[in-house]
Amino acid sequence: MTDATPMLxxxxxAAVTYLTxxxxxxxxxxxxxxxxxxxxxxxxPGAVLVSIIAPAAFTQGPAEAGAALGTLAVVxxxxxxxxxxxxxxxxxxxLRQIL
Numbered sequence: 361m362t363d364a365t366p367m368l369x370x371x372x373x374a375a376v377t378y379l380t381x382x383x384x385x386x387x388x389x390x391x392x393x394x395x396x397x398x399x400x401x402x403x404x405p406g407a408v409l410v411s412i413i414a415p416a417a418f419t420q421g422p423a424e425a426g427a428a429l430g431t432l433a434v435v436x437x438x439x440x441x442x443x444x445x446x447x448x449x450x451x452x453x454x455l456r457q458i459l
Contacts, residue, residue: 423455 391397417428431448435441 421459423452423459426455427452 393401413428416424418425427448430451431444434447435444438444
């Protein structure tokens, strides 16, 4: 007999994914979207991105932390994402050569 654990795990993850999406649609159809709610919802993608990148950037070493701070400074000043990415890549390379 084969082990059913992988199939049950996949089915469980699919069910949880479906339920979270369905619950989100159910809730958003019943909640009045105010300007405050809209501001909250528009801030979520940035918060998720920072929560993924910051721990990795600040636990890898000084070169990565410096590059993250430099990238943040460029994006804050210029609001230019491609330029910020290029600066971040160049900074991490340069700082790894120095440090």
